[in-house]
Amino acid sequence: MKGKNRLRRTLMFVSAQTPGLVKEAYIYGADSIILDLEDAVAENQKDAARFSLYHALKTVDFMGAERIVRINGMDTPHWKEDIRAAVAGGADVIRIPKCDSAADVVAVEQYIKAVELEFNRPDAGTLIMAAMESPKAVLRAEEICTASERLVGIALSGGDFRKSMQTKYYPSGNEILAARGLLLLAARAAGVQCYDTIFSDLNDMEGFRVETVTGKEMGFDGKSVVSPRQIQVVHEVFAPSEKEMIEAERTVRAIRENAERGIGIFTLDGKMLDVAFLPGAERVLELAKASGLYKGDLV
């Protein structure tokens, strides 16, 4: 499936109904742009947002940034037409908000397939991302993660999740610690990506950096952002150190060279290595390349 495991350090929300934001969204360098048809769009403007979305997808050059469309919830009358506009326009990923079960993912997948046929795009391979906002969803994360081959990753929507847990934002993050852990475990077990929730206080950049560091340490692949100001911070936090990059480069080179000679397990600098270390080392190099640190050609 195309682009399923691409780098997604930053996923920036942009209202699909605001042309001034959409046309310039790529400038800030987010890995993925989430064109939002849901919360950012007033109920009586849902139709207008779809027209803006469709024409932006067909016309605007996003300069390589992934184009994710957040559709309206499946408890609304909008989600099917949202998918039709997004798939017809050529969106890369459909993001399901308030995803509560594997059945939600399957229903979206089936509708995407039907729409791809309707618009003569049978090989489009439109991907799926699921956002979880309720305790029920978090407890079902494992089944959600394995519901579709098209699912690239899952995300925690912290705002609504906090409300449903009868708590609020705390700088410690304790109120969503369990949910973060459960989502990460489910995602890693299923081999899909996992993205941390947004940080809404744009005046607290230090708090944002601390939360981003925590997310990286926990194992998230990236973080949803609501302002271009937050992108650089995430990219800095997720960039490998020079030492990590050099070690990864040597690891990748050594594993590949030994594999060509039929050697599966060996030692490098006194550490035992085998092919299981390859994906992690390649990911470090991909992060380094995206951060402008790595100029080589191993990834």
Next chain:
Amino acid sequence: MEIKRMAMAGTLESSDVQITIEPGNGTIAVQIDSIVLNQYGRQIKAVVLRTLEDMGVTSANVTVVDKGALDCTIRARAECAVYRASEFEEQIPWGGVAR
């Protein structure tokens, strides 16, 4: 498509365009107010007329208040205004034409 009632789409924010469409008297009349009227007035009018032609609209009065919109935004707002004005309630034929 037949324009059955007045309808509007778009906003007056920067980079957007607000398009109002009303039933006409057998022709297409376009009135444009734009911050870039001298440079792009003709192009804006051409995009609006082409969109209406593609949608089979032959009678309408159109008012365009442009705030520096790209062509794709003008087209998106014009299409939305037409669908609203024609009281179209079926699935939108994205990339095609509803008549």
